[in-house]
Amino acid sequence: MTRRLRVAEVPGAFDGAASGYDLLVGMNPGYHKALRRSAAALRLPASGARVLDLGCGTGASTAALLAVAPHAEIVGVDASEGMLARARAKSWPANVSFVRARAEDLAGAGVTGPFDAVFAAYLVRNLADPDPTLRAVRDLLRPGGRLVLHEYSVADSPLRRAIWTAVCWAVVIPGGWAVTRDRSLYTYLWRSVLRFDGASALRERLRRNGFRQVRSGTATGWQRGIVHTFVGCAEGEAADGEP
Numbered sequence: 001m002t003r004r005l006r007v008a009e010v011p012g013a014f015d016g017a018a019s020g021y022d023l024l025v026g027m028n029p030g031y032h033k034a035l036r037r038s039a040a041a042l043r044l045p046a047s048g049a050r051v052l053d054l055g056c057g058t059g060a061s062t063a064a065l066l067a068v069a070p071h072a073e074i075v076g077v078d079a080s081e082g083m084l085a086r087a088r089a090k091s092w093p094a095n096v097s098f099v100r101a102r103a104e105d106l107a108g109a110g111v112t113g114p115f116d117a118v119f120a121a122y123l124v125r126n127l128a129d130p131d132p133t134l135r136a137v138r139d140l141l142r143p144g145g146r147l148v149l150h151e152y153s154v155a156d157s158p159l160r161r162a163i164w165t166a167v168c169w170a171v172v173i174p175g176g177w178a179v180t181r182d183r184s185l186y187t188y189l190w191r192s193v194l195r196f197d198g199a200s201a202l203r204e205r206l207r208r209n210g211f212r213q214v215r216s217g218t219a220t221g222w223q224r225g226i227v228h229t230f231v232g233c234a235e236g237e238a239a240d241g242e243p
Contacts, residue, residue, distance in 0.1 A: 143236025
């Protein structure tokens with residue numbers, strides 16, 4: 001029987017999965033394209049912006065940010081030392097740096113604002129209580145700065161829940177087992193998405209925690225209605241007046 005991970009155990013599970021993580025996500029059609037699409041929703045200038053990549057993992061989200069803003073200062077943060085080791089081993093320009101920290105304790109790790117934008121891919125779902133972290137992120141943003149969440153959300157659609165379950169048990173969980181000989185992280189992934197906010201609830205969560213001009217859109221391909229881009233602005237006027 002596969003052991004059920006607790007939320008507090010997830011960073012350690014990612015340590016164990018880090019060596020095969022890039023291989024597994026590379027097998028997902030559209031994974032990197034969807035990340036770049038969400039990163040583009042930050043509407044960053046090519047240079048001059050300071051961006052927090054929260055939950056950067058092995059650097060896939062960092063690469064997506066560089067693709068849309070190649071000269072921005074990007075600070076990648078992750079709680080898993082194994083994932084960060086993989087990220088740091090890659091070739092990055094001087095404007096990219098990495099810090100090990102829990103999303104719930106950025107200040108304790110010396111991660112301070114202001115940031116022009118915050119990008120968080122597949123992170124909020126893994127927080128025991130997302131609200132305090134979302135409020136802390138809001139406070140790290142400049143007035144009008146954008147938060148973009150790139151996240152799974154299927155609770156609003158029985159069809160998407162069924163598709164997600166089928167993909168997990170046909171592809172994700174067997175693939176994770178083949179690469180790591182451990183199903184626990186991948187069965188956790190399946191369950192965590194099923195019990196997470198629907199898109200409407202996550203938009204409301206962002207509003208409740210002080211974000212304005214909140215909107216969301218979905219990915220394309222098989223991820224339609226499963227992977228979403230959520231955008232919210234900190235209090236103040238956005239540079240172009242749009243979310």
